[in-house]
Amino acid sequence: MDSKTTKIYTDKVLAVTSLSFVFILVAGLAMFPSASIEFAAKLMHWTTSVFTTPVLLFTFLSIIFTIALAFSKYGKIRLGEGKPEYSTMSWIFMFILSGIGSSSLYWGFLDWAYYYQTPGLGLAPESQDALKYSVAYSFFHSGVSAWSIYALASISLCYSFHVRKNKGLSLAAIVEAVTGYKATGVVGRVVDVLFLLCMFGALTISLVLTAVTFTNILSLLTGIPNTFMTKVIIILAVSVVFALSSYVGMENGMKRLSHMVCLGVLLFAVYVLCFGPTEFILNNTMMSLGLMASHFVEMSLFTDPMGDGKFTREWTVFYWLWWISYAPGVALFVTRVSKGRTIKEVIFAMVLGGSAGLWFIFGVFENYSVYSFIHGLVNVPNILSTQGGEVAIGQLLNLLPMGKLVMWFFLIVMVIFLAAHMDAVGYAVTATCTRGLEEGQDPSPNARLFWCVMLTLVPIAMIFSHAPLDTMKTATIVTALPFIVIILVQTYGLIKWLKEDYSNIPAHLIEQQHADPVEISDNMQALQHRTESSQPANEQVFESVAPSVKGDAS
Incomplete structure (x- = not known):
């Protein structure tokens, strides 16, 4: 069917249903904070305990499958006709920002401290070995395994949309293409509602965490009170940038934001590398990569059956479920920007490009933080436990030459980072609620603007009502479990289609x-x-x- 005659419309039933669920959840968290925290803790423990082995196995097999697919003859398949729509740099920048939130700047300084205090592989807490493996574990949780989950979810959707020309850029659309269950039927509605709930939850967590870090550092710089109103003003300011970017479209909005963010983060990391403890950062980054590589299989399948399994539950399984919860949204966005790329290009760019980018950023920031701890400049683990991570980040930045200017630059990059990430998530949410999309088509600007407003209201409501953020985090993680099934269904469809379309082609x-x-x-x-x-x-x-x-x- 000609794209001009294709009927594109907003699924109002899906939009109203998902928003109703979101605001009921926020209201419930605000009204019953103690009960929700207690319930969330039990649910999180049960989820990560029961599904430890399935989640670890799913993630490990994702690596094997995606790499094998890239090196097979099917890796040469081009996703859609014509040349790529975006340059390789713009393309990689955009999907990296769809896959990681601005909160990664927060974790970039602090992740190692958690592993130092609660290490894996049976190491003693706060020991020399725990410190030695702390950055290696951070690399592991942000590396090949995580990006393979993204790649696995993305390739099947890319193939369905660009090669098979199936209509609709949503999870329900590909489930319909594989199973026959209608996207507007009960199964399709449930799939899309779960997706939208997960996107709202994940983005809310990232936005609130960023707002808390931003206002704390801003208060240190200017003396402005770190209040609810300050956080709201920051969120609204970010949302204006995000809304404008989303409204003007991918080429003039998201593409430009992604360049600004990635170049800003890289410049910031290079500054820390050059004016910080350069030799220590390089040496410990190299050693940590070596430790991760040599213990990769052990880290991937470490279930700790002889111990309490706490580290695996609370860190590795939690992280894999967190990446899985984001995978469908990333897949939608990657599909939108990957026309003209081959399957091999998508896999390598995501698995290798995404991993290398985070390893560089985390390697610089975390090892600067580790150095400051070792030499008694900033006791990051202690401050993290007693005052909060945002306080530790402020002290670390202030140690650098021209510390005040560095902190201002950090805040600017964080705001643009958050806006770019919100833009990517906003596109995925809008596309899900838009029926009939075909290759080369985007949701209407007005629909994107509407979801910009909705995505802003939820975190403001969370902050205003003092709703427990950890409970929202639990809801997001638990929602990820059905996505494992959905990704497996997608992968089954991909294998089936590849055999039908290309098995007899040299x-x-x-x-x-x-x-x-x-x-x-x-x-x-x-x-x-x-x-x-x-x-x-x-x-x-x-x-x-x-x-x-x-x-x-x-």
């Missing part, structure tokens, strides 16, 4: 699809002639592989 013909059209057409005709007599069904295979090539050749 690797060199797949690779040549966008080379010389006449040569490809001749080669395919010859191969088709040889296989027609033994397997007539191959004609359908060839039609699905290169319809555009045959058209060009003719």
Whole structure:
């Protein structure tokens, strides 16, 4: 069907239902904070205990599957016709910002301190070994495993949307394409409502944590009181940037924000590297990468059956569920910006590019923080436990040359980072509530603006009502469990489609699809002639592989 005649409309039932659930949840948390905290703690313990092995196994197998797919002949398949819409740098910047929130700047300084106090692999807390492995574990939790989950969720949706040309850019749409359950039916509604609830929860946590860190540092710099109103003003300011970016569209909005953020973060990291303890940062980063690589399988499958399993539950399983909760939203956004890329490009850019980017940022920030702790400059673990991580970050930044200016730059980068991340999440939410989207189409600007407002109201309501953030975190993590099933369904559909479309096509013909059209057409005709007599069904295979090539050749 021609894209001009495709009916695109907002699914008002889905929008109203999801928003109702979100605000009822926030109201319930505000009205019953103690009960919700107690219930959330029990639910989190049960979830991470019962599903420890399945979650670890799912994540480990995600790595194997995505890497094997990239190196197979199917890795050469191009996702849609034509050249890539965005340059490689812009493309990588945009999907990295869709996959990590501005709170990563917070964790970039503090993650190691948690592992120092509560280490894995049976190490003694606050020991020399615990300190030695602290940054390595941070690299592990933000590296290949996490980005493989994103890649696994993204590839199947990219293939469904760009190659199979299935309508709709939502989880329910791909579930319908694989299983036949209608996106507007009961199953489709449940899938999309779960997704929207998870996106609201995850973004709220990131926004509130960023606002708390921002206002604390701002108070240190200016003396402005760290109050509810200050946090609201910060959130509204970020939301204005986010709304403008979303309204003007991907090219003029998200693309420019992503460049500003990534370059700003890189410049900030380079400054810390050059004017901080450069030798220690480089040496400990290298050692931590080596420790992670040499213990990767052990870290991946460490269930601690002889111990209490607390570290695995509260850190590794928690982190994997957190990444899984974000995976569907990332997949929607990656699908939108990856037209013209090959499957191999998407996998390598996500797994290697995403991992390398976070390892560099975390390596610089965390090792600067570790150095400050070792030399008695800032007792990060103690401040983290007694005063809060945002206080520790403020003291660490103030130690650097021109500390006040550094803190201002950090705040500016954090605000733009949050706006860019909100833009990516906002696009995913809007696309989910927009029915009939096809390749090359985007939700309307007015719909994106509406969801910008909704995504802003929830965190403000959370702060105003003093609703427990940890409870929202638990809700987000528990919601991730059904996503494992959904991602497995997506992956089953991908495998099925790859076999139907490309199993009988040699690797060199797949690779040549966008080379010389006449040569490809001749080669395919010859191969088709040889296989027609033994397997007539191959004609359908060839039609699905290169319809555009045959058209060009003719």
